[in-house]
Each structure stands twice: as C-alpha cells, then as structure tokens.
Amino acid sequence: MAIAVREAMKQIRFDRPVRISFGKPGKTRLVHTVWEASECLANDKWPDHNGPMFEMADVALRGATQGQVTAQEARQAFADAALEARILVVTARSKRTHGGQATPSSASSSSTSPKSRSSSS
Numbered sequence: 712m713a714i715a716v717r718e719a720m721k722q723i724r725f726d727r728p729v730r731i732s733f734g735k736p737g738k739t740r741l742v743h744t745v746w747e748a749s750e751c752l753a754n755d756k757w758p759d760h761n762g763p764m765f766e767m768a769d770v771a772l773r774g775a776t777q778g779q780v781t782a783q784e785a786r787q788a789f790a791d792a793a794l795e796a797r798i799l800v801v802t803a804r805s806k807r808t809h810g811g812q813a814t815p816s817s818a819s820s821s822s823t824s825p826k827s828r829s830s831s832s
Contacts (some may be wrong), residue, residue, distance in 0.1 A: 723775050725786040730800040731793045733757075739800050745775045745782065748789040758796040768792035 728741040729748070733756040742748050749772045751757065752765065759765060771788035774780035780788075793799035 723782050723785070725782055729786060729790045729793060730802065731798045732800050733798060742789065745772050745785055748772055748785070752789075752792065758798060762792065762795045764788070764792040764795035 723745040724743055725745075725748075728743045730739050730741055731751065732739045733754070740751070742751055748768070752760075752769055752772070757765070768785075768788040768791065771780045771785045775782055775785040790799060
C-alpha cells in the first residue's frame with residue numbers, strides 16, 4: 712500500500728469509534744479511523760474473510776480514501792462486517808434488537824448510509 716494512501720486512511724476519522732472483540736473476554740478494541748478498520752479486516756484474527764459484509768466493508772474503506780464514500784458510510788460498512796463476523800461489541804446505549812439479535816443498524820444510530828436509512832424506516 713502506498714504511503715500516501717496509508718496516511719490518508721489514518722486521517723479519515725469516524726464520528727465515533729466501533730468497538731470490536733477478537734475473542735478474549737473483556738478485551739475490546741476501539742476502531743477510530745479508516746486505517747484502523749482496514750488493519751482489522753486484514754488481521755488474521757478476523758473470523759471470516761469471505762462474508763458479503765466483509766467484502767462491502769473492504770470496498771467502502773478503500774472508497775473513503777478516494778472520496779467516493781463518506782467516513783460514516785465506511786464506518787457503517789465496517790460495523791456491519793463486524794456484526795456479520797460476530798465480533799461487534801454493541802453498547803447498551805446504541806443497541807437495538809430484532810429477535811434478540813443486534814441489528815446492523817444498531818452499530819451506528821447516526822449512519823448516513825442509504826442502506827441504513829431505508830432499513831430503519
């Protein structure tokens with residue numbers, strides 16, 4: 712990855728972090744930037760590198776560096792991938808449930824992505 716792209720990714724911050732856990736009880740990671748989210752996706756601890764939400768997050772994070780996707784849309788895509796991989800830690804404040812399961816839109820109550828707006832209506 713080119714240094715300029717890496718530096719651009721480090722500068723693109725989410726409005727609020729995404730909290731994930733790679734399995735150690737009580738050990739969570741707060742993801743604040745597009746760069747950190749991309750590093751998490753590339754991590755060999757990520758449970759599923761083949762899921763559809765994983766693929767969408769990868770594309771969205773790269774798109775954010777090119778101005779094609781907002782930081783918040785990239786955040787939502789990353790949170791959706793974390794939910795799909797069952798590593799998203801949903802706080803009580805942002806939690807909305809559907810049949811006892813956290814929904815992808817619960818990962819970001821302030822998302823601007825069209826997908827989230829239409830699914831929460």
